Amino acid sequence: MAATAKTVETVRDVEAYKYGFVTDIESDLAPKGLSEEIVRFISAKKNEPKWMLEWRLKAYRYWLTLADEEPTWAKLHFPKIDYQDSYYYAAPKQKVGPKSLDEVDPQLLETYKKLGIPLLEQQILSGVAVDAVFDSVSVATTYKKKLNELGVIFCPISEAVQKHPELVQKYLCSVVPVGDNFYVALNSAVFTDGSFVYIPKGLRCPMELSTYFRINEKNTGQFERTLIIADEGSYVSYLEGCTAPQRDENQLHAAVVELIALDNAEIKYSTVQNWYPGDKDGKGGIYNFVTKRGACRGKNSKIMWTQVETGSAITWKYPSCILQGDGSVGEFYSVAITNNHQQADTGTKMIHIGKNTRSKIISKGISAGKSSNTYRGLVRIQGKADGARNYTKCDSLLIGSTCGAHTVPYIENRSPTAQTEHEATTSKIGEDQLFYCMQRGMTQEEAVSLIVNGFCKEVLQTLPMEFAVEAQKLVGVSLEGGVG
């Protein structure tokens, strides 16, 4: 028992948030609050065409009707958000868009350096193109030329609205309708930027596309909007990673991500999320309400979500797949770690519509401190999805007796030839495992980190190499000062 007691002790004693620093940049702020004026302001600021403004206004008006429809079904507790007490637009000051890194605010570049994302080095060393988003406006885009030559469009969505309106109009909100939920309607009205990706027919995108997000401005709602289209026979791997500065006040983050995979296309979307989780007393921290959904529209298409969720005070996130095309495949791999007063309610939805569609769900939840960690997932097999298959495995690990781990799967099958299989377990780190490692000379923290990494291995190994390393570190860091 001594080992457990000590583990609990160390989990409670969390070290200061590692990435807690604040960049001091003057912001171009819209006044606090949300109104039709603000929506118009954002649209004007972005120089948007009329159709886009109309679209935003429609979303805003719809959002107003949802005033009482803020989702309450998740196992999350937080004070009611005053949507009029937030800023909806903040942009770093710039005269004109930067043509090269030299033109980028050096303070910004310094911030990235602290985060371990030196743009130049990344370009050279890893060949990763970074569309770095600072707050809501893109400030630097690299590797654009090379991608251009291949016919890949990888740009801020605001730019896509200007340059590729036909694609945006065709696909935006085609997976996640404006009225899907409260946060989607809100995002649709006020989103300021995000990424847009189009991979042309038959192209296997040779580099991982990444975007690093960062919340910076005080009290700024962050409403990212991402749209990725993989045309027939193409492949793309997209990485999204977040770290955020320490804050006292809660910050709302309500991103919307839509993926579309056409015939034989494959999209791999990987996230490492480490927003500021609040301090050890549960003060501050990001509220993360994310809607991520992919449509496997074409036959034999595939969408794979991998997420490592270690941050945020509140996580509400269900990256999902709509398996429309015959033979399409959806996969969801998740590690969610909660500590202190963090609350996570995350999982996925796999909607089987086409024949011989397959889905796989692997979820690993680790709860420590006074946190609450919920897996919530839906597997729905529609009547015409002959031969559909689902396999789901959800494992939870509890560290200490003051946290909670919950599993809420919904399985709905209407096809006799479909097979669904679900298993879930909840347990703690075995005393014998800990003892075994420590007998071999590891400290308890090392042992816990090793065991937890092993527990998550099935998920972590699906990440692209450069992300896997970061994710393993994050698992360690989340439990470091925590456990190891």
Added chain:
Amino acid sequence: MALIEIKNLHVSVQGKDILKGISLTINAGEVHAIMGPNGTGKSTLSNVIAGREGYEVTQGSVSFDGQDLLAMPPDARARAGVFLAFQYPVEIPGVSTSAFLKTAINAKRRTEGKPEIDAMEFLKLVKAKNKALGIPDDMIKRPLNVGFSGGEKKRAEVLQMTLLEPRFAVLDETDSGLDIDALKIVSDGVNALRGPTRAFLVITHYQRLLNYIVPDYVHVMAGGRIVKSGGKELAYELEAEGYTKYLAAA
């Protein structure tokens, strides 16, 4: 006379060629052994003989006692006298071993125009066979193969073979997972069934089993083909030299 005749058999699984022209004739009264490294198609051959779905015969034929075996559903093959001792017998909760055995015996008797076995006769029969195989009598009350140890499962397979008295039995890696005592019991069970009207095909990775079930012929399989055939001495040669040279040949 030829009991089973396999001619130029080509089989693919999900578009991948596994068997690439197997020819093999087995006469009544003979015991043939097929040896070979893992992944060379040994189990594919046994599954094709028994009629499992998912195997596509792209060329060739298999005849059993003059009948086209490949045209028959698996149950008809079994009733005609083909038996497969499975490498991995499935566990079926809820179906008791005794109900299963009785149904299988009666299915065969019906085909032969015999009356169904009565309950007392059945019990007597099973008890006698159990004794020889070292199977506890209460095993047949348990659900089929559920919770059986590896050795118990293999013994249960031999019990089924003994009860169904097939004319041609395929033993697919029946020795795997058996300790030496169990191996001896299982082999004794098989040997007791040997006779002039019955043939066996013993599939194994190791020569060990063939010390107990002594074959008339040994075939080496590699890369989906039979690459060498010989007498029982071939097994010793393989044990000493390994499969490496045949892999290279394949």
Added chain:
Amino acid sequence: MRLTSLLDHPFRDAYAAKFGALPGATQAWIDGLRQTARGILNTSGLPGPRVEAWKFTGLGDVVKIPFLPSSSAEDIDVREIPLGVPHIPGARRIVLVNGVLSAELSDAVNDPPGLRIGTLKHYLAREPQILKPILGGLASSGSYPMAALNTAYMSDGLVILADKNFPGSTLHIISIGAAGADPVAFHPRHIITLAAGAQLNVIETHIGLPGQSYLSNPLTEISVGENATLKRYVMVAEDNDAFHLSTAAVALAAHGTFEAFHLVVGGGKVRQEVAVAMNGAGATCRINGLYALTGKQHHDLTTVIDHAVGHGTSSQLVKGVVDGQSHGVFQGRIHVAKDAQKTDARQLHKALFLSKGPEVDCKPELEIFADDVQCAHGAATGEMDPNHLFYLMARGIDADTARAMLVSGFLEDAIATISDELVRAAFSDLVQSWLKRRAA
């Protein structure tokens, strides 16, 4: 607008005139319970599709039927126990018609020493103090919508009291549903208490007269004392036009055992909710079940097991076969409270499709607040395993026989969890005759 509740249900007005005549109306505590229940019904109504626990069982059809209180149907006359009621050797039969005891159809025997069986009406009138700690205490109107409906309109039921160390007895409660010309509803309220060390087996058969439309809404509150063991085996074979919405709330004391089996082979729409509060350390709870559905039948088994304290063990195995356009639902929540260490909770639901057309929905749920626990659930739906079929056919068994054996085996696997031999045999017979009916 999506429905959150069904306020316009037929029970609002049809029953208004009856309030004064309901048993216990003159007692303040009962009246208080009823007022609360009616208040909840008036403000929340019956659960609509957005009430989470009722997500898969809609009551849209129930609220459209003008059910009358069964006591106002004059023409109900049941003279004999219907066919299809299983014979349990040695069990004492207690027959209820629409929730009211029928002395005529029940076995005329005296209660053995240590066991008292009476009607709710009797106990409310004569010994209400016995009921006070339990009635409404285990199944509150606020927790279960059907408890609110039951509490508001309950008119009778059974009270079964086993004294300390009562050595055991088997009761077979046969609940017959019948309607006259008009559809009726009845809301029987049963109380079962086992004092410390007592043993009791209760078999419940819910059966209806063919072609009659009624709503049976029984609520059973069960208290199992320290080291006591209650085995409760429920068989639902209602008619296809009948609705059966039952609730059972169980409180288990330290080292107490509650074993339940729910067999469903009939009923148009059936929902059974069983909630077990494992209040004492070292308690054991087993809830197993089996549903076999055809046509347009709907069945929902919802279980909630609350491990309130540590060292408890719970296990659940629920299996279902679905044919026709039927709809099978299993919802099972396992809650492990903070500090309920050394809990062992397991649950498995498996459903087998027999044709194209049915739907199976499953929501197993773990809610864990203690770390030193072993909790697991599993759920699987699909068609027959082709490997199983092949194995049987490879032994010479023809495809139809092999399939029948596998379906039977699938179901018998659940039946095997019944620890009482006589009930196991009787329930197995019921399953086999279901299979024969289907094959015919």
